[in-house]
Every structure is written in C-alpha cells, then in structure tokens.
Amino acid sequence: MTAFDLDLFVIGGGSGGVRAARIAAGDYGARVALAEESRMGGTCVIRGCVPKKLMVFAASGPAGVAEARAYGWDATLGGFDWPRFRAALAAELDRLEAAYRGTLSRAGVTVHDQRARIADAHTVELADGTRLTARHILIATGARPYVPACPGSALAVTSDAMFTLPALPRRLLIVGGGYIACEFAGIMAGLGSAVTLACRGAQVLRGFDDEVREVVAEAMRHQGIDLRTGLTVTALDRDGDAIRATLTDGSAGTFDTVLYATGRVPNTDGLGLEAIGLAPGRNGAVPVDGWSQTAVPSVYAVGDVTDRLQLTPVAIREGHAFADTVFGARPWQADHALVPTAVFTQPEIGTVGLTEAAAAAQGPVEVYASAFRPMRSAFAGRPDRALMKLVVAADTRRVLGCHIVAPEAGEMIQLAAVAIRMGATKEDFDRTVAVHPTLAEELVTLRSPVRQA
Numbered sequence: 001m002t003a004f005d006l007d008l009f010v011i012g013g014g015s016g017g018v019r020a021a022r023i024a025a026g027d028y029g030a031r032v033a034l035a036e037e038s039r040m041g042g043t044c045v046i047r048g049c050v051p052k053k054l055m056v057f058a059a060s061g062p063a064g065v066a067e068a069r070a071y072g073w074d075a076t077l078g079g080f081d082w083p084r085f086r087a088a089l090a091a092e093l094d095r096l097e098a099a100y101r102g103t104l105s106r107a108g109v110t111v112h113d114q115r116a117r118i119a120d121a122h123t124v125e126l127a128d129g130t131r132l133t134a135r136h137i138l139i140a141t142g143a144r145p146y147v148p149a150c151p152g153s154a155l156a157v158t159s160d161a162m163f164t165l166p167a168l169p170r171r172l173l174i175v176g177g178g179y180i181a182c183e184f185a186g187i188m189a190g191l192g193s194a195v196t197l198a199c200r201g202a203q204v205l206r207g208f209d210d211e212v213r214e215v216v217a218e219a220m221r222h223q224g225i226d227l228r229t230g231l232t233v234t235a236l237d238r239d240g241d242a243i244r245a246t247l248t249d250g251s252a253g254t255f256d257t258v259l260y261a262t263g264r265v266p267n268t269d270g271l272g273l274e275a276i277g278l279a280p281g282r283n284g285a286v287p288v289d290g291w292s293q294t295a296v297p298s299v300y301a302v303g304d305v306t307d308r309l310q311l312t313p314v315a316i317r318e319g320h321a322f323a324d325t326v327f328g329a330r331p332w333q334a335d336h337a338l339v340p341t342a343v344f345t346q347p348e349i350g351t352v353g354l355t356e357a358a359a360a361a362q363g364p365v366e367v368y369a370s371a372f373r374p375m376r377s378a379f380a381g382r383p384d385r386a387l388m389k390l391v392v393a394a395d396t397r398r399v400l401g402c403h404i405v406a407p408e409a410g411e412m413i414q415l416a417a418v419a420i421r422m423g424a425t426k427e428d429f430d431r432t433v434a435v436h437p438t439l440a441e442e443l444v445t446l447r448s449p450v451r452q453a
Contacts, residue, residue: 002122007327009124009134010034011116011271014042016303016315017140018100023323026107030327033134034109035116035126040100041093043142043304044312050096051089051163052183056344058085059190063346070380080191082168089163118272121298125272136298136326139286140319141271143264143304152236155243156258159184169193169256173245175233177204179343181261182216186346189223196226196255198247203229205343209355209403215371215387216345216405222383223346233258266305283307290333292322300326309336340417342410347384350413353401353420356391360453364394367453368426368446374406374439388442390426394452397425406439416443 008024010017013036025032039046061077068075104111114127118137125131145158157165159180172188174181177199189195197204197220204220204227205213220227228247235246239254246252266285273280276296281287285307292300300322303315317334324330340352359365369389377384391401402416419428434441 004122004133004135006031006033006132006134008032008136008138009116009132010138010140011118011124012036012042012140012142012267012303012305013038013040013100013111014140014142014303014315015044015312016142016319017042017138018104018319019316020138020140020302020319020323021109022103022107023320024327025109028323028327032107032109033112033132034104035112035114035124037113037115037127039093040097040104040111045096045100046093047160047163049312051093052159052187053344054089054092055163055187055191056183056346059187060346062190062192067376067380067382070382080168082165082191086164117270118275118299121276121296134298136300138319138322139268139271139299139301139305140303140315141267141305143266143307143310145260146263146265147260148232148262150233150235152238152243153260155236155238156260158260162259165257171242171253171255171257172196173198173233173243173253173255173258174261175258176261176263177201177206177229178261178263179205179345179349181259182220182345183343184259184261185220185225185227186223186344189225190346194226195224196228196253198231198233198245199227199229200232201229205349207355208343208349208351209389209401210357211369211371211387211389212349212351212403212405215385216343216347216349219345219347219384219405264304264310266307268305281307291325291331292318292334309339311339311341314339338417338421340413342413344410347386347405347407348409350404350406350409350411350416351402352413352417353399354391355401355403356389356453359391359393359400365400365453366392366394366426366449367451368392368448369450370442370446372442375437376407386439386442388439388446390429390443390446392426392449397427399424399426399429402443404443408439412440412443 007030010021021032021034024030065075065077116124119125172193174197185197203213231247237244242254265283268284286301292302302318304310321334343349371387374386386406389403432444
C-alpha cells in the first residue's frame, strides 16, 4: 500500500474548505493540511457576506433617524465617519480570521499560508516548491469577480475593493443587475453616495421571481438610485480625478468610482487541473458529481469553484458532506433543492423554492400574493411596499415557492423554508394561527389566489 504524507490536502481556506478540514481532522482523526494564499475565511468572511452585512447595518442609519423623527423623537444625524467605520470593520474581520485559524489549529490541521497547485492525482505543490502527497485532495478555491473587457475597464473596481475604499465616492456607477450590484446600490445610497446602476437586462435580479424584481426596483428608485436598465458600459476614460463612463445608448456620465458587479467565476486558473486530465466546465468550474467527486477518484471539489450554487451555507454543507462521507463512513450528499436565500437590499428579499414562472412551467399553479405598505412604514409616511407570495401546485396543494420582500425577510424565509422543505401544503399554512400584528402573518392569511398559471 502506498504511504502518503497526509490523508487530506485542502486547497482553499474559505467556508467549504475550512469545514471539510475541521471535520476530517477534528472529528475523524485524519491527517489534514490546508493551503490558503490569501486570508483565512475566504470570500464570505473577508470580502463578502460578513463585511457587506455590516455595511448594510451602517447604511440603515439615515432611514432609522428619519423614522425616529416620524415617531416623535427629536432625532438628528451627523456625518458618516467612513475611516472610523472602515477601521472597525477591519478589526472585526481580523477577529473572525483569527477565529477560523484557531478552529483549524484546535482540530489539528496544518496550515500553509501560500498558494498550492495540483501536481498529480495525489500530490500538491506549494508555492515554495514543497511537495506533499495525500490520499485525497479537496479543491475549495472559491470564485472571483468577473469584469467584462471593454476599453478602460482597468479603471473600475470590484466588490472586493468596496470595503477598503480610501474615501466614500460622491458619485458611484454600478455596472450589473445581480444581487451584489443591487445590495451595494442600496448600501452606498444609504451612506450618502449618488448611485447610478446600469443593468444590461430589462430588469434587475434575473432569476428571481418577477414580482420580487419589480418591487425591489421600485424601492431602489424611491431610495434615489438612478436605475438604468437595458444598458451597459462601452468605455471608461480618465477625466481628471474622476472616471467618464460611456453607455451603450451613447450617453455618458462622470463618476468618482465605477463598480463592476457582473458575476463571479470559479478560481481554477493555474490550479493544475490539466496535470490530472480534468477539463474545466462552464466558466472554468471544476466538474463534480453529487458526492463532490471529480472524474479523478482522489480529487474532490466543493463550494463556488464547482459553480453549482454560489452560497456560503451550501459550500459548508458540501464540505461537511465530503468529510462525513470520505472519512466518517457516514455517506450523504448535499441537497441543492429548496435552498433558502436572502438578498440584503432595502427592503430585503427572502426566497425559497420555485419562482412563479418556473413552477408554472412544470404544471398548473395557484398564486397567492399580497403587496402592501407595512404598518411601520405607513405610520412614518414612507412609500415602502412589502410583498408576500406563495406559489402553490394546483393538484398536490404543496407550496412550491415562497417569496418575501420586506424588512428582515431573511429571518422570515429561514423558518418558512423549514415548512416548505417538509412538504407543507397551502392548507397547512392556512391552519397556522397568525402572529398579529406582524408582517409575517400575511403568509398564513392569504386566502384566495390572485391568479392561476
């Protein structure tokens, strides 16, 4: 039997890789090493979900003060101290990174703070030339922002840079219409930037339910965001200290910062897939089966690098399933169906299951929906609208999709997802007593379908 240096070598220290390494070493006693060329914690902790959500909290200040005045408080708001917030954010990310490192250390994982590549089916080569053999190799290198080529595109930044900007831009152009683009549009508008969002599609948030998209787009415009659909950038040019952006309709504008939020692609460049005969899939993704195993039996991949569902909790479950299956003799697969998710726009989106269009393509459905001004917003004189929507199979009565646009929608959809995953029917929702007065009670008081499809 061939002797290996390690039982497992993990390439990538993001959420999926860290979970797999910790479970394999800490729970099952495997000899594990992990290589990370950047900061431990990956996209979510260092340059994604966590700092973004903290910026959402920061950006809610002006609206909170305005609401406080509407409710009778003599409230005022001073200026936003971006350098102070940025320093506090950096300190928090340092704390979280240290926690990740501590978790790996306590589990007995050896960490290499350098780049690694695959040399053969059982060998990894570190940037310093060291070679280590392992019975299994796990690729967990995540994804990176994609910037379409156009003249001057090097003048733009990506979401990675938004947490360390030297100063808040007075005028910001965001290119893209996905959840990252829409989230940053709301964040930066809340922090005081004049935001223009140029979206190539006819509406923002392609892939989400159409009613959700419409409500969020309306809310963005109420925030003062200049939402321009059907357009993208053809060129960026330096204009003194600013950037001049020319759009496909021939119009142009001058901005302090241009943010490209045009999608993410798997991090497989230079990884060495060719050394083991693995051809990258769509967008450079590592092709895997339901067990996260590649065509090379000793090599697995989890998380965004597989381009299945680019969500942190999904990567964590994939990493955990891999470790349980390979090292714990407890085989199970991460299920990519009925995955709930939230988008931290203002108001938030919470969604699980099928959109109305996707459900209708599978068979007859009934749609139950209510769009209304929440009590809290109406009293404060704000134009905010909330949306509660259930998509129901006409024959089985099962709830196929739930879509919420409302404050704290992410908190609501987590609990709704439990019921839907258990196979709840519309009548199960109807039999549940409402909690009053809440936004969430609308989910159990939608009595009549608004349409059939």
